[in-house]
Each structure stands twice: as C-alpha cells, then as structure tokens.
Amino acid sequence: MDSSLLTQVVFGCQALEYRICRLCVNNMESDLSSFNIDAPRWDQCTFLGRVKHFFNITDPRTVFASEQELDWAKAVVEKSRMGLVPPGTQVEQLLYAKKLYDSAFHPDTGEKMNVIGRMSFQVPGGMIITGFMLQFYRTMPAVIFWQWVNQSFNALVNYTNRNAASPTSVRQMALSYFTATTTAVATAVGMNMWTKRAPPLVGRWVPFAAVAAANCVNIPMMRQQELIQGICVKDRDQNELGCSQRAAAVGITQVVISRITMAAPGMILLPVIMERLERLRMMKKVRVLHAPLQVLLCGCFKLPVSYLEPELQDTIKAKYGEQVLFAYFNKGL
Template identity: 55%
Template sequence: MSGELSLNINIKEPRWDQGTFMGRAQHFFMVTDPRNVLLSSETLEEARVIVQDYRAGKAKPGLTEDELWRAKYIYDSAFHPDTGEKMFVIGRMSAQVPMNMSITGCMLTFYRTTPAVVFWQWVNQSFNAVVNYTNRSGDAPMTVNQLGAAYVSATTGAVVTALGLNSHTDFRFVPFAAVAAANCINIPFMRQRELKYGIPVTDENDNRLGESPNAAKQAIMQVVVSRIGMAVPAMAIPPVIMNALEKRAFMKRFPILNAPVQVGLVGLCLVFATPLCCALFPQKSSMSVSGLEPELQERIRQASPNTTTVYFNKGL
C-alpha cells in the first residue's frame, strides 16, 4: 500500500456536498461533461482499476487526490453505479449534450410535416429508450423480450402522443409539449420492471434491506421531472431566437444556416440544462421507512429497528 495518499477518502460518495443544489450541480457538471464520451477504452479501464483498487485499500504509487477524483468521475461517467458494467456509449449522461442537441435541433427545424414529426419523434424516443434503460436503477437484468416490449410500448406511446399534439396546432412549441408528454410515457415503460419488482433500498451504511416498488415510483417521478426540466431551455429558448433571426435579411439569404444555428443554440442550452436539472434531486435519493410496502417495513423493523430512512439510486 502506498503511504503517499490517504486511504480514508470516501469516493463512494461525490466530491461535493449532495445535500445542497450547488454541490449536486458541481457533481453533475463533471458526470455529464461531453468530453468524457471521447475518452478511450484504455483511459476508462485505467480509471476503473484506480477506483476499484482504492476501494480495496490500495493506492497507485504517486497518485494524487485530484487524480483519484478525476478517475472516480471518469469511472462514474461510463460505468453503471449498481451493476458496475460499462454503459452503452450513447446511453451515458456524458452523451446527452451532443446527442440531444442534434436530435432536438432537427425536431425544432423539421416540425411542419407529419412524416418529419413521426421520424424525429421516433428517433428521439428511441434514443430516450436507450438512455432510460442504460441509466435505470437497480441491478436486476431485463430479458430481450422484456426490453423489446418496453421499447415498442415506450416509443409507440410517445410518438402517438406527439402526433396527437401536433395535429391540433402547428405552433412552434409543440415539439416541447410532445417531448414532455412522451417522457411521462417512455421512462415508466422502460423502467417498468422496477415498478413491478422494486429497486434496492439500503440503510445509511449501504447495507441492502430489500427491494421496493414504492421507492421505484419516487425515483421514476424525480427522473421524469428532471428530464422535462432539461427540455425546457433547449426547446423553448431557441425557437424564440430563431423567430427573430429568420426575419433578418442574412438568414433569408442563407436559409441553409437555419438547422446548424438551431442545433448550436440547443447545444448551448443543454450544456447547462443537463447538469442543472440532474441536480434537482440527489442521485442517492431517500424516503421514510413508513413510505415502503408494509411487508418490507416489517422486515426492516425486525432486522434493523433503528433504521427510519432508506436510500436508493434514483437513476438518471
């Protein structure tokens, strides 16, 4: 073991105080940093080894505290917190800004015809399905059939909702309303296994106490609110700016610039909206034991009578 770096740094928790919004925001600015998508497999593996070795009581010789935290955030950006598995790259939160800026920019640009609405809503909800599955809570696997059924249900419901909203008006803010409504369908469908069987809940020392569907309901509700919040700036601000820009002679002369300018505006909004909305609720969420299912309450009271609050990963 190395004597250069203290082995008492708690890297199981984020570097900043998660009891405050600013602390959570600092944490998620690191986790959602788009540059993490560009990291090589070798860099990710090196970060994984550093983190797992440190948790096992071994510190790489010469490792500094800043390097340890950097490795921890690289690890968190690419590996699932419950399963430890490397996440599919476009499903990682660090891919949210580049993926969403492209998809949302196109949704806002090509919203006037039904085929365009169907295509871009399908693309968006397919991407959301990948993100929702990748960032689910818990460690229970889903079968291919379960995943396929959830994907079809989520994307179909979301696209039908979008079409229904779009058919009533051609107002430019319809894509946002459609995305907000679709999130309320897509996220619960892709995480329906959690609603049925529950997600792991622990005590303050991370001792697993059982699985709770009630905790899953709270987790999914918080994620839905966060995702809708992420969409607000990206889908509300660019249309206002574009309405003004499109009246300018320059944009009328070069209409081909419409899409790239809109995509750029969406990206600028998402750089800030993504981490700030992830920070609305703590990643390690909590609820009172009295809010759990009666049978789980009884089990906890018998096994851990002093436990009044349980904790769980809400997902992202």
C-alpha cells in the same frame, strides 16, 4: 569560512533536503495507499456539492478520451481500490482517472459502455437531436424520423445505464421502445394536423408535447418490475429495511416529472426565440444556419416510514422500534 567547511555545509544541507523530500514523498505515498477513490470529491449533503459531482461525471469532454486513456483509468481505479497505488502517483491523477472511469464504465458490471449511451454524451447528443426536432417539425416525414431518432437514442441510453442488480429483459425493453416511439410519433403527427390552422409558434411546441407524452409511457414501462416487485428502502445508515412498491411509484413519478421539466426550458422557450430570429432579414438570407443555431441554443430521496406499505411499517417497527422515521431510496435518473 574555509572552502572545505563550506562544501561540507552545502552537501549536508542538500542531504538533509533530500531526506526531507523522500520523507514527504513516502508519507504522500502511504497516504495515497489508503486513499478512498470511491469517496465523493464534493460534499453530497449539499446541493452545490451534488451539482459539481454530476457535472464532473457527465463532462462531455470525456467522450473524446482514447481507449488507452480509459483502460489506464480503469487500471488505476482498480489498483487504488486494492491499495496498490503506483509510486509517484499524484492525487490529481487519481481524481482524473476516477472521472474517466465513472464516465465510461458501468457502475455495477465494470464493463466499458458504448459511447452514445454514456451519460457524458447526453449534452452533445441531446443538443443535436433536440435542435433538429425543433427545426424540422413542418413536414410529416421529418416529424416521424426525428421522433424515432429521439426515442431510439433514449432506448440506447436506458439499455446502456440499466440496473444490473435488477436487470430489464430484452422483451421488456423492446416493448418499452415500441410503445414510447409509437406514442411520440402519434402525438407529434396528431398535434401537427391539429395545429395546421393555429399560429406558427404553436406548431413549434409539438416536439415538446411528443417528448413529454413519450416520457409518460417509456419510463413506467421500462421500470415496471420496480412497480411490481418494489424497490429497496434503507435507513440513513444504509441498512436495508425492505422493498416498497409505493417508493417505486413515487420515484418513477418524480423521474417522469423531472425529465419533462428538464426538457421544458429549451423546447418551450427556444421556439419563441427562433420565431423572433427568423423574422430578421439576415436570418431569412442564411436559412442554412437555422438548424445549427437551433442546436447551439439548446444547450437520493427520502419518504416518511408512515407512507410505506402497512406490512413494511410493521416489519420496520418490529426490528427497529420507533427509531427509524424516514426511509431512503434511489429514485433513478
């Protein structure tokens, strides 16, 4: 083949390849301009999808993201919402930006949250505090101090993740913090005195009893406005049906039970494990490692419409007839 002809063929192929690449890039950019960055990455109709979603937004590694990274993530998310995705942006970058944004910025106000109060700090923060509560349970000052630290941590988390649509007053939060701390300390101190003559393992379960008692007081106190005013219930198409106090009561009850249930495995089983480990000769020699080991080892709902208030049932039936069988509401975290 003639060299000039070969050259033309090569350059022609390169030009064609370039045009195809540019066409692909342009298509990708046009697709990204309509990319819904707020759409869940995984199917929220399945349990596994919801688990992946919450693991993603509570990833502890995002705690170490720099201020520059967080500001970049917020800018990317806001531009994407307006359909102004910067040229050359990849889908992976958008998803990562949304992950950082969800981990650090309040969903209602868009304000950057303090590090300790972020949900992404719950795993390391909870591990540390729970580990020390389980380790230092023998002396009264240690019990009081770590129960106070735990309730202060909970209060900061509740304040940081407060519902901006239904704000909690400073007085209400202070009262909730005081009652929860008092309940936790009183339960821990009282049970510590009661279990002095009990087997050592029973004493190790005192922190769990204190945490459970505090949750039974703290959450209803913090969300008492929901019990008074009710919470919004919707149909499956997200149309508002009204406000229900019964739905609020069900939601708060479930949150209390779930909080206690989530704490149970670590705070009930871990003391049994530590009780056995501390009998080993090696563990007796390295008591300084007991606390770090303890820390290391810690590691939408619907209601039938018939359950709602009679007046709310009448309102729903008058507007929608018998079509709406279930009402959906956010029970909270």
